[in-house]
Amino acid sequence: MTRSIITPIPAEAAQRRLMNIEEEIIGALRDTIHSGQYLLGDQVEALEQHISERWSSPLAVATSSGTTALQLALAAAKVGAGAEVIVPALTFPSTSFAVNAVGATPVFADIDPVTLTLSPAAVEKAITDKTAAIMPVHLYGQVADMDSLLQIAKAHNLKVIEDCAQAHGARLGDRFAGAMGDFGSFSFWVGKIAGGLEDAGFVLARQPESRFVLQQLRDIGRLPGDRYTHISWGLRGRMGEFTARVIQLEMDRLDEWLEQRRAIAARYTESFADLPLQLPRPAHPENHVYYKYTVLTKSPEHRQAIEQVMYEANIQPERIYPELVCSQPAYTRSGLPHRLTDLTVAEDTVHRLLCLPIYPELTPQEVDRVLGAVRAGCGAVKTA
Numbered sequence: 001m002t003r004s005i006i007t008p009i010p011a012e013a014a015q016r017r018l019m020n021i022e023e024e025i026i027g028a029l030r031d032t033i034h035s036g037q038y039l040l041g042d043q044v045e046a047l048e049q050h051i052s053e054r055w056s057s058p059l060a061v062a063t064s065s066g067t068t069a070l071q072l073a074l075a076a077a078k079v080g081a082g083a084e085v086i087v088p089a090l091t092f093p094s095t096s097f098a099v100n101a102v103g104a105t106p107v108f109a110d111i112d113p114v115t116l117t118l119s120p121a122a123v124e125k126a127i128t129d130k131t132a133a134i135m136p137v138h139l140y141g142q143v144a145d146m147d148s149l150l151q152i153a154k155a156h157n158l159k160v161i162e163d164c165a166q167a168h169g170a171r172l173g174d175r176f177a178g179a180m181g182d183f184g185s186f187s188f189w190v191g192k193i194a195g196g197l198e199d200a201g202f203v204l205a206r207q208p209e210s211r212f213v214l215q216q217l218r219d220i221g222r223l224p225g226d227r228y229t230h231i232s233w234g235l236r237g238r239m240g241e242f243t244a245r246v247i248q249l250e251m252d253r254l255d256e257w258l259e260q261r262r263a264i265a266a267r268y269t270e271s272f273a274d275l276p277l278q279l280p281r282p283a284h285p286e287n288h289v290y291y292k293y294t295v296l297t298k299s300p301e302h303r304q305a306i307e308q309v310m311y312e313a314n315i316q317p318e319r320i321y322p323e324l325v326c327s328q329p330a331y332t333r334s335g336l337p338h339r340l341t342d343l344t345v346a347e348d349t350v351h352r353l354l355c356l357p358i359y360p361e362l363t364p365q366e367v368d369r370v371l372g373a374v375r376a377g378c379g380a381v382k383t384a
């Protein structure tokens with residue numbers, strides 16, 4: 001009997017996504033060249049309008065990346081030197097680096113053991129006289145406990161800046177991630193749920209008055225239409241017209257993609273019910289958009305055993321993230337200012353988490369292969 005060739009299943013599939021709309025992307029490039037507008041033109045403005053309507057936010061401002069978007073939101077919220085900002089310890093470094101970038105101090109707080117997002121109880125304990133803002137991260141695409149966090153923020157007069165880099169379209173009822181806090185920040189880096197061929201991002205703001213300050217901050221202190229007047233200091237943080245066109249092509253497909261992600265997640269959840277794994281358990285389906293399907297294994301050894309079987313089956317496992325941000329050399333060795341709090345849950349979680357491939361372009365056969373490998377991996381380890 002001949003064995004069929006096992007093709008690799010990548011953890012991330014931006015290339016598959018882009019190749020599916022390749023002809024349209026090439027058309028968008030041609031249209032951009034012919035339009036004569038290359039940065040912050042009509043296409044960027046149309047996308048800003050689309051995003052603000054789509055996610056029911058009064059204001060959307062396009063930026064050059066998710067990292068830039070976070071920094072702009074903090075600056076527009078007037079968070080600066082001397083202030084503390086509470087962030088989850090389990091996130092991408094951009095969350096806390098943005099706090100350092102505006103001269104404030106990130107305070108690393110623990111996560112909830114079920115949702116793996118910022119723990120409201122940990123936030124309450126981390127608050128001091130210096131606390132100016134909270135930055136919940138909707139990690140893996142699951143909305144953080146926003147009702148509790150917004151309540152705490154209100155009681156202590158804190159700004160809330162949502163990091164939605166992984167949560168395009170996630171909702172709590174009819175409220176979208178990014179439109180619940182004072183500001184919401186999105187990444188449209190190519191590897192995220194949606195993104196162009198380059199870096200890109202978005203800031204949502206609840207107060208329409210934030211428009212001018214955000215526009216100045218993203219474009220070296222000037223406002224659209226006034227090229228040589230620099231009202232304030234600002235970053236080089238623009239979005240390009242071609243990128244805006246590609247993102248718009250993807251926005252037309254986003255809802256369908258989210259349904260496909262949820263369908264694969266449902267297959268994983270159903271199939272893994274009898275395995276010794278903690279699975280994602282959103283209270284409602286719309287709370288999670290499955291940027292990653294992350295399970296908690298029983299121990300670091302258990303995780304390694306499953307990863308081994310996945311590698312042998314040509315499936316790429318992922319650890320998002322392999323370390324807590326505060327354990328990165330930038331903080332432990334290079335002296336970037338920060339403050340630690342009790343991180344018992346995050347420290348335990350980071351050594352047991354495992355992310356499985358999940359994206360709309362996965363075939364049913366590939367999903368079967370992941371199911372089989374994870375089951376085999378669980379059988380391969382003694383779970384005494």
Ligand SMILES: *Cc1c(COP(=O)(O)O)cnc(C)c1O
Pocket residue numbers: 065066067068091092094095137163165166186187188189199200201
């Ligand atoms: C990707 C990501 C960012 C940064 O976005 P970029 O567009 O890469 O700058 C910030 N926060 C989180 C949680 C992310 O996953």
